[in-house]
Amino acid sequence: MKIAIIGAGNLGLSIATGILNSGAATTMYLTRRYPEALREFEAYGNVVTSSDNRMAVSKSDIIIFAVQPGDFPDVLQSVADLFSDNHVIISTITGFSIGEIEAITGPERFIIRAMPNTAISVAHSMTCLCSNEHGKTRLELAEAIFNRMGHSMIIPEDRMQAATVICASGIAFWMRLIRATTQGAIQLGFDAEEAQELAMHTSRGAAELLIQSGRHPEAEIDRVTTPMGCTIEGLNEMEHQGLSASLIRGIITSFEKISEIRKG
Ligand SMILES: NC(=O)C1=CN([C@@H]2O[C@H](COP(=O)(O)OP(=O)(O)OC[C@H]3O[C@@H](n4cnc5c(N)ncnc54)[C@H](OP(=O)(O)O)[C@@H]3O)[C@@H](O)[C@H]2O)C=CC1
Numbered sequence: 001m002k003i004a005i006i007g008a009g010n011l012g013l014s015i016a017t018g019i020l021n022s023g024a025a026t027t028m029y030l031t032r033r034y035p036e037a038l039r040e041f042e043a044y045g046n047v048v049t050s051s052d053n054r055m056a057v058s059k060s061d062i063i064i065f066a067v068q069p070g071d072f073p074d075v076l077q078s079v080a081d082l083f084s085d086n087h088v089i090i091s092t093i094t095g096f097s098i099g100e101i102e103a104i105t106g107p108e109r110f111i112i113r114a115m116p117n118t119a120i121s122v123a124h125s126m127t128c129l130c131s132n133e134h135g136k137t138r139l140e141l142a143e144a145i146f147n148r149m150g151h152s153m154i155i156p157e158d159r160m161q162a163a164t165v166i167c168a169s170g171i172a173f174w175m176r177l178i179r180a181t182t183q184g185a186i187q188l189g190f191d192a193e194e195a196q197e198l199a200m201h202t203s204r205g206a207a208e209l210l211i212q213s214g215r216h217p218e219a220e221i222d223r224v225t226t227p228m229g230c231t232i233e234g235l236n237e238m239e240h241q242g243l244s245a246s247l248i249r250g251i252i253t254s255f256e257k258i259s260e261i262r263k264g
């Protein structure tokens with residue numbers, strides 16, 4: 001499979017790393033306007049780096065777009081005449097609907113919207129997927145690709161904005177929680193490196209417990225909170241300070257911002 005990533009920036013390069021390490025592509029074409037920053041990827045041997053989007057599209061089977069939303073209409077327009085009946089077009093662009101893509105490419109194209117996160121580079125992305133009517137026959141293929149680099153879920157397009165916040169922005173939210181835990185651990189006497197190690201592995205353990213057991217978070221919390229113990233004391237103080245409320249409010253604020261980006 002030949003895969004192009006048009007706009008190999010933060011997300012695009014994370015996807016490229018995930019694909020290259022999972023062996024999902026025979027050849028990869030990575031583009032950006034200033035491709036010098038991509039040269040190190042040529043060491044993989046099967047990677048071509050360029051600023052030539054038309055070359056990348058014409059040589060690939062699957063085209064993944066990862067440019068900024070404001071750049072996407074022009075970029076898509078500039079390669080639209082190259083799409084054939086076999087191309088699978090995957091857009092990771094926030095807030096850009098399938099209808100808007102079809103307005104440029106026409107509806108008779110395989111169009112997938114994918115919302116991965118940067119953990120795709122280490123094969124632990126949570127990726128949400130949806131497609132246009134024509135692209136439904138290619139959803140399984142997209143799912144197979146993204147499942148090699150984490151976990152995926154097919155959702156209706158009207159959930160894509162929410163998925164962006166929970167899964168894509170979610171990486172930043174969880175990072176801040178891990179960072180805050182690290183700061184607490186430093187205050188309690190661990191050096192910075194030890195503190196981060198404790199926070200990272202504890203958060204991974206919490207997620208794995210839920211993934212493997214299928215239990216509800218509160219059931220796991222009940223197993224940790226000894227009556228009159230230190231955990232419930234700390235947890236209740238966090239809630240008095242608005243931990244859950246601030247997370248939920250942040251999520252809703254991010255969600256609303258996506259509509260503004262599109263209007264802007
Ligand atoms: N970052 C993330 O975690 C996530 C991002 N997204 C979405 O992915 C998209 C990319 O985000 P992100 O990676 O953060 O953004 P970046 O700015 O890091 O990457 C965008 C890339 O597009 C390149 N680019 C701009 N114009 C062109 C062009 N004409 N042809 C080829 N490449 C071009 C830029 O290259 P150059 O600098 O050389 O101009 C840049 O490397 C956005 O739409 C975002 O909403 C979705 C989920 C998660």
Ligand SMILES: O=C(O)[C@@H]1CCC=N1
Nearest residue numbers: 094164165168169170
């Ligand atoms: O912050 C943003 O707008 C993009 C979309 C999700 C992650 N990064």
